[in-house]
Amino acid sequence: MSAVAGFVVGQRTSNGRDSFIWWDWITRRPDEIWQRTLEHVQMTVVAVGIGFVISMLLSVIAVRWRWTYGPITWVGNLLYTIPSLALFVVLIPFTGLGFVTAQIALVSYTILILVRTMVTGLDSIPPAVREAADALGYTRLRRMRSVDIPLAIPAIIAGIRIAAVTVIGLVTITALIGNGGYGAFINDGLNRRFPTPIILGASLSVLLALIVDSALVIIGRIATPWQRIAEQRFEAAGR
Amino acid sequence: MDLDTAAIALNNVTKRFSETGPAAVTELTLGVAESEIVAFVGPSGCGKTTTLRMINRLIEPTEGSIKVLGRDQDALPAHELRRSIGYVIQQIGLFPHHSIRRNIGAVPELLGWDRKRIDERCDELVELVSLDPSLLDRYPAELSGGQQQRVGVARALAADPPILLMDEPYSAVDPIVREHLQDELLTLQERVHKTIVIVTHDVDEAIRLADRVAIFNIGGIVEQYDRPAAILRAPANQFVASFLGRERGLRQLALLTVNDLTTIAGPTATLTTPVASARQLAAANRVSWVAIGEGQQLLGWVSLHEADARWPDGSGEQATVADLTLQDFVAVVRPDTPVREALDVIVTSSSQMAAVVDDDTFTGFITISQIAGGLD
């Protein structure tokens, strides 16, 4: 344990191996950082993408057949509560050590978040708009496609933002089973009792989350031009 | 009403929302003729909206049948039936994420019209409902309540459906805009000749807009279904009478015109009438003036107070009314003036009578008694 204590107490002498952040160590590794970034982004995009497709289906089912909402969220909740670490371990005998196992855990984590926000979004569509669509002769499918889902975009985006940011944080844990993007730095630092990679991994993870989150906000704005106008009117009325 | 020729025919329709509960609509039989405006009025919970929504199958009847344009309602899938029935609701329900153009073009889009035809139709419709064409590329949130309501009507009419259903279409707009929109609907109807069913809780709106009014009671029971004037004149029962309210007489006035009243000759003299006879004429009518007629024309009036002032001693018996100052007659109504307006003219003028003049032809006077007489 003295080695552990050492990395906090016995430093601050120079910009060297013992200091809290060793900049040289970071600047020497642009390739590795880039590599890990790609890996992290890939893990996140795949997990959120699969989670999105599954959740969209489940949400549409839950809205169409109300009674399924309870069971769907119950299962989502179960997946959400199983510790990711434990889920990896349970899955390893079946899906091996690596990408698939990591993805199953990450995807299962997104479902509760996404289904809840999507269902809330679909439910919050003004009843008059739905009634009008029905009365004009929209079929169920058509209404879902061109009225319900577009109007739920703000809620859907909000859900994706939370899911994406959460997954970005979680990907690091998958380092324990040999994937993990930035988690590899953290794992490395943990094993070597060396804080620089831990801080690097954690900071990059938050930075990536910031970028992805901002990108999603922008995408959401572009996808819902009518919202902006509503907001402007609202602000004009409110001030 | 002959159900076989009706544009919309409800035959013995019952709707129950739960198996044990009371019926929302009970064995209703009712027909709406082609190109007719029918209003369903009644207190809340009377089943008027349920009935309306059964016509385009937003609600399916529990029993009975509904025919639309002679065709059994179930002949088509519900969504196809609805494309041929325009629908306007109080909350309008415009699609907030679509431009006004796309909102108006919603049904043509569903019907698979090509872009150009849809655009042309949109241009036509904004003109029809008196909207500024520059609004076409805006979003609904940018429009006022009245404008949104017009868009709602345009959207309902987009594919030129023969039938238009309106559920409390004007309750969300302020009274001035409402009156304006009601007028517009009547003007519009003169051009499009739709079969229109309008649900409202506002008796005045029903009277104003509808050719026939159905008064609904709780449970979807129609207590009376007739022309507005007929209902006002002779309410079928206590429920209808109390629903029409204490202002029933006043409401009737809105439907009557001066033409419907019998006129009286009133204190009408000619230029040669002696003042003494004029005095008697005025006294008989309990006024202090006489009107001066010449053939079919009303020249004006003279004041007998003036005669009193000029000949205070009772002299001037030889004088005629021509010696007095002729003044213009202000309280004038036309035969097509609504009686409600004529009443206003009478009570606000000092003459206590209104002269009825049709293109310079003077036909007589009306007083409050003539109006009261016209209500029976």
Add this chain to the structure above:
Amino acid sequence: MSAIGDVWSFLTTGSNWTGSSGIWTRSMAHLWISLVATTLAAAVSLPAAIWLGHRRLAPVLSVGIANLGRAIPSFAVIALVLPISISLGFGLGFWPTCVALVALGIPPIFTNTYAGIVGTPADSTEAARAIGMTERQLLRRVEIPSALPFIMTGLRISTVQIIATATLGALVGYQCLGSFVIEGLAQPSRARDRLLTGALLVAAMAMFVDYLFNRAEARLIPWRRTVR
């Protein structure tokens, strides 16, 4: 099938329940750290969110930052706090884990509470001001009750996540249900029973607490029952 058999036999072996590394002790430790972490997270985020929400301050910024907190890897926080904790004399397992869990618990409570306060219907706040409520009364009698469903949701999500993540404490030597997982991991060939049991107990605890929150919500927020 044998996995279930393994768990069953592990759970039915009396000796696994008792002692300082038995199921009972570790469950209590797991609950304890979760309780402390949730309380601290709520103590930090509730007042901040309520105040910022009431003043309608920095809506994009505050919620954005709180949201980004979700991206902080708990795993890294534990690793970083560990040495600090040791050097300051707070010891090995409990506090590093607790700090990571508090960080994890803040974003859901903050964002939900903020959204709930800000989402109070404008009619209600206007009516409250119109009848002469002070800002403090408005907050206590209108905004907080109106935000209560959201606050409860935030607390619930945080608690469930904290319970699930407290498992990581075992990595730095905190004796909790995660310890079964870690011990199982150490000998993958032989100890699947330990590992699965640990994972299932954590999930069961989280779901049970989730259920308790549901019950509490129904009781605390009677006006919401009619909504669905």
